[in-house]
Amino acid sequence: MRVLVVNAGSSSLKLRLLDEDNTVLSAEDIAAKHGLADLAMARAAILKMSHRADSVGHRVVHGGTRFTQSVVIDDTVDRHIRDLTALAPLHQPQCVAGIDLVHELLPDLPAVACFDTAFHTQMPAEAATYAVPEDWRTRLGVRRFGFHGLSHEYASRRAAELVGLPAEALRIVTCHLGAGASLAAIVNARSVDTTMGFTPLEGLVMATRSGTVDPGLVTWLVEHAGIEIGDVSDALEHRSGLFALAGTADMVRVLNGVADGVGSSELALGVYVHKLRAGIASMASAMNGIDLLVFTGGVGENSPTIRSQAVQGLAFLGAALDEEANLSRSPDSELTGPRSSVRIAVVAAREDIQIASEVRSLLSPADRPERPHSHTSRPSN
Secondary structure: OOEEEEEEOOOEEEEEEEOOOOOEEEEEEEEEEOOEEOHHHHHHHHHHHHOOOOEEEEEEOOOOOOOOOOEEOOHHHHHHHHHHHHHOOOOHHHHHHHHHHHHHHOOOOOEEEEEOOHHHOOOOHHHHOOOOOHHHHHOOOOOOOOOOHHHHHHHHHHHHHHHOOOHHHOEEEEEEEOOOEEEEEEEOOEEEEEOOOOOOOOOOOOOOOOOOOOHHHHHHHHHOOOOOHHHHHHHHHHOOHHHHHHOOOOHHHHHHHHHOOOHHHHHHHHHHHHHHHHHHHHHHHHOOOOOEEEEEHHHHHHOHHHHHHHHHOOHHHOOOEOHHHHHHOOOOEEOEOOOOOOEEEEOOOOHHHHHHHHHHHHOOHHHOOOOOOOOOOOOOO
């Protein structure tokens, strides 16, 4: 089954057409301004790929508690996805726009929603629960959801393949480090903890997001500094992280600044690595140890410096890099040092493969449309 994968993010619309062996037959990345991709370019790219596609897989950022696995999109599913916009107002509208556009252009292809939160829905209660009033937890549904699940699930399985061991037998920490960043603790191929929470703002320092801050800071800024709550939210999402510390959200530019002795860049790198090391150690503690450490995402894949500095602070866990391999090898590779008791790998982020796999597992051959197309309604479950 050839799958058109639609990954609508806040900064780009990524389209991939994968064949039965997950070979990329066609790829388009369309820049998104203010979260919206150029409609004409998106239409042209989708139509270009459409005649070779048997099905569509959409990455959807938030599935809430309702969607614990991938699901065929029908009118009811579509409505529930829209209803979750309030939980991810910066990301869900792009997912919905992608679903709408593809359905308009390709109404006969079965479409599947694959959720970034689904991989984390079976986290144990102690990892998913905030110590907040019961009414918030029961009536409002406040809990830790976690995100980047598609990337974490794929990276953990691919890294296990690289080291020649079954993922189900390993305690794995996956580090998805990109513009957004999160970690996951994975045991028996299931997420047991992660760093993002109710929103994608919690956890690590990111490109423009603050990561975890004292909630008392937010209330103080509103109550005593006179800053409107909307401005606080905007600052934490768009004007914090590396951007706030170094004046740039680009890790390459931060590292260049460090090489040039720029103090703000040195501080940004120090804060970033400090939070990353602490997060990895926290994930390991959730599993009573670690067997495999995995780096993925734009920064995780492409920055030997970040990998090296992160692992240097994890010697107490028995982790050590092969520094020569770290500098010379590209994904997908093993980077384990000769005296390391923890296996270490770098894996290319391939959410498209994970999505295509979930689409194929959900759709039976009977769900594939006959050509020429003759129906105009959404497929039903």
